[in-house]
Amino acid sequence: MMRFRPLWCLLAGMAGAVFVGGTAGPVAGVAAAGALWLVIGRAEPPSVRRRREQTRADLPHVVGLLASALRAGAATGEAVGVVCEALPGAAGDRLAPVAARLALGVDPIRVWEQLAADDALGPLGRALARAQATGAPVVRSVERLAEDLAAGARAEVEDRARAVGVKAALPLGLCLLPAFVLIGIVPLVAGMLGTVGL
Template identity: 55%
Template structure:
């Protein structure tokens, strides 16, 4: 078996190990909020454990060694393995990324429910708890830590400031913290945020829909382009070349 084929097999095995199985629709979250539990779920299901990182880095290094060969094979293998290890350690686990994206998509609906609770006269903590109970999911789970701290009597300003640091849901934390600091009506602030998030969500959905048309036409273009070149361009070029050669 040739070294190039062995290198391809090693690199292919590394890519298969990097690809992780899809986690459940609702990954586990820790009480402190979005970050810690989602990262733990991502490490468990996303292939970012030290053992798997070491295996992937070793396979990538072995592939580089077999591909380069000679005196430069070993230094290339070490360099590729170290780079692969560092990149896998810094990359965001797939479970964390999917949970963040799902929370971002659910956030406009949850903020709208919270705005309805505020308009009904509920305090921000009760409105947030009611919205999360009415719309369970990734966004509601992301607010679990904030709801627990509010239930324990922590200062709402501190909770909103901490919430502003959470990925995917920070926009609501910043809006609530700004309203708390400036004294603006919380209901107006949250309602304006709900309208803004809804508009952004519709714009993002339209962009994704337009992208689907582009990606759907791409395979057709890839199939038609070679046929066009072979049936339309090549005969013309060949005919011109034959005429020039006859002269």
């Protein structure tokens, strides 16, 4: 969409001008082109959406591995680096700058607050920022978050599995209804018409 944005806007402007017509046509064309320019500019590319969804899908595994590394005695920055190396992919790529900033000695609260603004890794950032700010045990906070994320992931999978049955009902009904009519109803009606003598 972004590559052909001027073309789409030109076509929308022409369509708006032709549709409205008269002296208001050019104004409507400019309004339609401007509106489409804004809509396309705000649209999220599919690759960005896929990476965010992949990061959200990986988040329970990332947090679980981070909890294990922290439980084993690793420092927070070191544990994040271990997680980034162990789980390459979208989540690891987003966590790599966090590990680098922690290794450089940046204030951990600021680092975790910045991660809290991330749309996919926000829960991890909020939990660690809260633990760092309040002095609560980081390991327990991460373990609790891992449990919550795992339960949420299980619930989401179960919801999707239930939705399959609902989505399959209409196609199956459309496939089975003609067979039911041809095998069950037509012979019954033909038999009844045969007994009546028509």
